[in-house]
Amino acid sequence: MxxxxxxIDVYISGELFQVPEGSTIISSMEYAGFQLxxxxxxxxxxxxxxxxxxxxxxDYKLKGGLACQTVVTDGMAVxxxxxxxxxxxxxxxxxxxxxxxxxxxxxxxxxRCVSCNTCTKACPQxxxxxxxxxxxxxxxxxxxxxxxxxxxxxxxxALRCPSEIVQYNNAILARRLYAKYLAKKSPELDTxxxxxxxxxxxxxxxxxxxMPKDKLSExxxxxxxxxx
Amino acid sequence: xxxxxxxxxxxxxxxxxxxxLELAKKYGKKVFPGMSEKERQEVLDNxxxxxxxDALKELRIGPNKGEKMVNEVVDxxxxxxxxxxxxxxxxxxxxxxxxxxxxxxxxxLSAAIEASDGGxxxxxxxxxxxxxxxxxxxxxxxxxxxxxxxxxxxxxLDVIGGGxxxxxxxxxxxxxxxxxxxxxxxxxxxxxxxxxEDGSMMVKSGGGTCRNRMHSARDYTGAAICxxxxxxxxxxxxxxxxxxxxxxxxxxxxxxxxxxxxxLYHLENKQYSIVxxxxxxxxxxxxxxxxxxxYETSNHYGATADGLVMGYRAGAKLMYMDSVQYHPTGxxxxxxxxxFLCTEKIRGLGAQPVNKDGELFVYxxxxxxxxxxxxxxxxxTGMGVETPSGLKGIWLDTPLIDLINGEGSLEKFLPxxxxxxxxxxxxxxxYPMLVFPTLHYQNxxxxxxxxxxxxxxxxxxxxxxxxxxxxxxxxxxxxxxxIIVFGRRAGINATAKVKKGIKxxxxxxxxxxxxxxxxxxxxxxxxxxxxxxxxxxxxxxxKAKQLSSEYQGNLL
Numbered sequence: 003m004x005x006x007x008x009x010i011d012v013y014i015s016g017e018l019f020q021v022p023e024g025s026t027i028i029s030s031m032e033y034a035g036f037q038l039x040x041x042x043x044x045x046x047x048x049x050x051x052x053x054x055x056x057x058x059x060x061d062y063k064l065k066g067g068l069a070c071q072t073v074v075t076d077g078m079a080v081x082x083x084x085x086x087x088x089x090x091x092x093x094x095x096x097x098x099x100x101x102x103x104x105x106x107x108x109x110x111x112x113x114r115c116v117s118c119n120t121c122t123k124a125c126p127q128x129x130x131x132x133x134x135x136x137x138x139x140x141x142x143x144x145x146x147x148x149x150x151x152x153x154x155x156x157x158x159x160a161l162r163c164p165s166e167i168v169q170y171n172n173a174i175l176a177r178r179l180y181a182k183y184l185a186k187k188s189p190e191l192d193t194x195x196x197x198x199x200x201x202x203x204x205x206x207x208x209x210x211x212x213m214p215k216d217k218l219s220e221x222x223x224x225x226x227x228x229x230x
Numbered sequence: 231x232x233x234x235x236x237x238x239x240x241x242x243x244x245x246x247x248x249x250x251l252e253l254a255k256k257y258g259k260k261v262f263p264g265m266s267e268k269e270r271q272e273v274l275d276n277x278x279x280x281x282x283x284d285a286l287k288e289l290r291i292g293p294n295k296g297e298k299m300v301n302e303v304v305d306x307x308x309x310x311x312x313x314x315x316x317x318x319x320x321x322x323x324x325x326x327x328x329x330x331x332x333x334x335x336x337x338x339l340s341a342a343i344e345a346s347d348g349g350x351x352x353x354x355x356x357x358x359x360x361x362x363x364x365x366x367x368x369x370x371x372x373x374x375x376x377x378x379x380x381x382x383x384x385x386x387l388d389v390i391g392g393g394x395x396x397x398x399x400x401x402x403x404x405x406x407x408x409x410x411x412x413x414x415x416x417x418x419x420x421x422x423x424x425x426x427e428d429g430s431m432m433v434k435s436g437g438g439t440c441r442n443r444m445h446s447a448r449d450y451t452g453a454a455i456c457x458x459x460x461x462x463x464x465x466x467x468x469x470x471x472x473x474x475x476x477x478x479x480x481x482x483x484x485x486x487x488x489x490x491x492x493x494l495y496h497l498e499n500k501q502y503s504i505v506x507x508x509x510x511x512x513x514x515x516x517x518x519x520x521x522x523x524x525y526e527t528s529n530h531y532g533a534t535a536d537g538l539v540m541g542y543r544a545g546a547k548l549m550y551m552d553s554v555q556y557h558p559t560g561x562x563x564x565x566x567x568x569x570f571l572c573t574e575k576i577r578g579l580g581a582q583p584v585n586k587d588g589e590l591f592v593y594x595x596x597x598x599x600x601x602x603x604x605x606x607x608x609x610x611t612g613m614g615v616e617t618p619s620g621l622k623g624i625w626l627d628t629p630l631i632d633l634i635n636g637e638g639s640l641e642k643f644l645p646x647x648x649x650x651x652x653x654x655x656x657x658x659x660x661y662p663m664l665v666f667p668t669l670h671y672q673n674x675x676x677x678x679x680x681x682x683x684x685x686x687x688x689x690x691x692x693x694x695x696x697x698x699x700x701x702x703x704x705x706x707x708x709x710x711x712x713i714i715v716f717g718r719r720a721g722i723n724a725t726a727k728v729k730k731g732i733k734x735x736x737x738x739x740x741x742x743x744x745x746x747x748x749x750x751x752x753x754x755x756x757x758x759x760x761x762x763x764x765x766x767x768x769x770x771x772x773k774a775k776q777l778s779s780e781y782q783g784n785l786l
Contacts, residue, residue: 024565024566025566026566029566029767032767032768032769033768033769033772034772035768035772035773035776036768037764037766037768038531039358039475039497039498039764040475040498042531043358043359043362043366043530043531044362044364044366044367044530044531045530045531046367046528046567046570046571046650047646047649047650048366048367048450048452048453048646049361049362049366049367049453049530051358051359051362071650071653073566090464092464092465092466092467093465094465095419095420095462095465127649128649147422151422151447151448151450151454152448152450152645152646152649154453155457174457174458174461175461177420177422177454177458178419178420178458178461179420180420180422181417181420181421181422181423182417182418182419182420185417185422185425185429186425186427186428186429187417187429188376188425188429188430188431189429189430190376190377190378190430190431191376191410191413191414191431193378194375194376194410195410195411195414198382198407198410198411203381203382203383203407206383207382207383207386207403207406207407210383210386210387210390211386211399211400211402211403212399215395218387218390218391218395219267219391219395221387222387222390222391222395223266223267223391225384225387225440226440227440228379228440228441229258229259229435229439229440229441229442229595230258230259230435230442
């Protein structure tokens with residue numbers, strides 16, 4: 003990076019470090035000399051490994067965010083929460099009903115929701131967490147699956163929930179139930195599976211497999227492109 | 231937000247947009263002519279990083295001795311092991327299992343599910359958390375020829391043409407024939423694919439595809455798949471034992487040369503364990519975090535090619551390690567997300583790449599290496615836009631997406647993209663993204679056969695760590711497919727081998743002893759060790775005062 007950057011103060015787990023402004027929480031920790039193992043993953047906001055709580059200078063609020071996506075501000079105090087001890091019941095998806103009874107059995111805590119919306123406010127993905135929890139309680143699995151879709155399982159919702167609900171584990175079950183039991187199946191996919199069972203394309207594939215390179219190249223460059 | 235001088239260039243892009251929108255309405259994606267074979271070769275020769283004279287060097291030891299490979303790969307192969315083999319007492323086995331799987335991305339997870347379905351005992355080891363992988367980050371989609379106007383033969387042609395005809399034909403056949411069954415398998419496990427109201431799959435085109443074949447789950451396709459597989463694996467505690475923050479550092483063979491386990495090392499309590507396994511599946515992913523040629527990467531923190539090193543030392547052959555995939559569209563602005571992947575689906579939905587004058591200069595959906603080379607050509611010839619930190623990029627005109635597909639489309643199909651840029655105060659529905667190729671994928675790897683097995687009996691490889699499936703260039707959506715197809719094949723075949731009955735001989739690290747002698751013979755610095763395990767981003771001035779750096783030098 004060409005331009006020299008101003009240094010700002012950041013408190014990492016209470017200890018003061020000077021880091022270049024514009025750093026994310028992760029890059030500021032690395033700048034300070036931490037070799038990270040926990041609390042770091044994809045570094046692009048997809049994996050949920052780097053849930054972090056922080057407080058900005060002069061603000062009384064404790065905020066949550068992803069350390070790889072949150073830019074530090076002068077005087078910010080940060081603490082990573084790389085793991086959330088949360089209940090995860092085990093189940094065999096093949097034996098479940100795609101309705102509220104499954105949640106009654108596996109996640110009875112979900113009915114403790116007091117609609118305080120703290121989970122939604124805590125979500126770094128801006129998911130309507132409380133709304134999908136309420137959808138589960140109403141037995142609307144499809145809505146819960148769609149609303150929770152962008153969840154990356156960082157755990158911040160469950161950490162802030164006064165009713166001790168583990169929202170993200172409910173969410174993955176809702177999505178799996180929806181995809182397996184409730185979503186309409188694709189007729190084209192089933193037709194193709196049948197054709198494959200009947201070895202319909204085997205002969206033609208065998209032909210292209212054994213084609214000399216010049217012939218194959220010719221076939222490739224002259225294939226009809228039909229995309230929209 | 232973009233600085234003022236960049237906004238000036240955006241104004242020009244806005245000016246040319248109505249004309250380009252008209253082109254899109256008239257010709258779909260074909261807003262610019264595709265390149266001929268000769269034009270493709272020319273742009274690759276002149277601009278692709280792999281084709282530059284200093285990109286490769288000769289590997290001096292091991293099964294591929296004398297072959298030219300990417301510099302950074304040669305360096306980790308021509309390195310000492312982290313530990314001297316003699317410190318391990320292989321008579322004291324800590325854990326025994328039928329199948330040991332190293333790596334817990336979607337390939338490793340798929341293998342674990344299949345192996346446990348087949349009745350094998352499974353130990354799954356990952357150096358970070360379950361699911362931490364490039365699989366989790368894949369955005370755009372997974373290919374499968376399941377539409378009525380498509381078929382596996384067309385898919386075959388796309389894969390092998392995109393790979394410059396270097397792919398192993400049998401592996402391509404396995405890939406395209408297992409594609410539709412893989413989609414079905416995933417859906418039965420509970421993966422939510424994007425669908426039309428009648429239940430048919432919503433499919434898009436991708437670079438180098440001749441049909442709309444890309445199945446997606448918004449722009450969280452990889453995450454949607456990987457998190458379901460992870461959930462399924464954690465539902466089987468009686469059949470799958472998994473250990474996190476545990477890296478493998480060396481493979482163990484038996485005295486007959488059969489793969490027989492690995493040395494695992496816990497990154498936090500720093501203890502090692504000796505695992506005896508009847509079969510081993512290497513699913514450790516690729517090399518993005520080695521930052522080939524200094525490129526920024528879209529890859530996961532753990533993508534350090536550990537599996538290649540372990541497999542190579544054990545005697546498995548590498549394939550196509552002279553080839554690197556640079557994804558055409560990595561973010562170059564804002565600075566905090568440099569290298570961040572902007573999915574190919576963005577172009578699949580109609581966004582066009584344009585230069586600083588707002589002009590089209592390439593067909594938006596060429597295979598990735600061609601498209602990336604065209605972007606580099608544009609930037610090297612003064613047609614790019616420079617960022618405040620000195621990087622260059624071209625515009626990816628995202629506001630076209632809503633104009634072509636209707637308002638709200640971008641938000642619906644690319645929520646991750648919208649969210650990512652919004653965090654830095656850029657609304658990509660209104661303003662384009664500035665992009666440049668980012669180090670994305672390891673096209674080659676350890677050579678496998680259709681059973682996912684290497685030349686070392688009992689050693690299987692699946693996913694990005696394997697070589698041969700994609701030749702020298704992978705198409706979008708074929709990696710998500712590859713990890714499922716060959717992850718499952720590895721799990722199924724490893725289990726079948728176990729069921730046939732394997733009697734392991736005496737455990738041995740003789741291959742490592744032998745390898746050390748080879749490294750000695752070429753005279754490299756003793757401090758040069760591998761596998762890398764994790765990248766190191768601590769700045770030099772801080773490192774200079776550190777008394778130890780955990781990942782450099784020997785672990786023990």
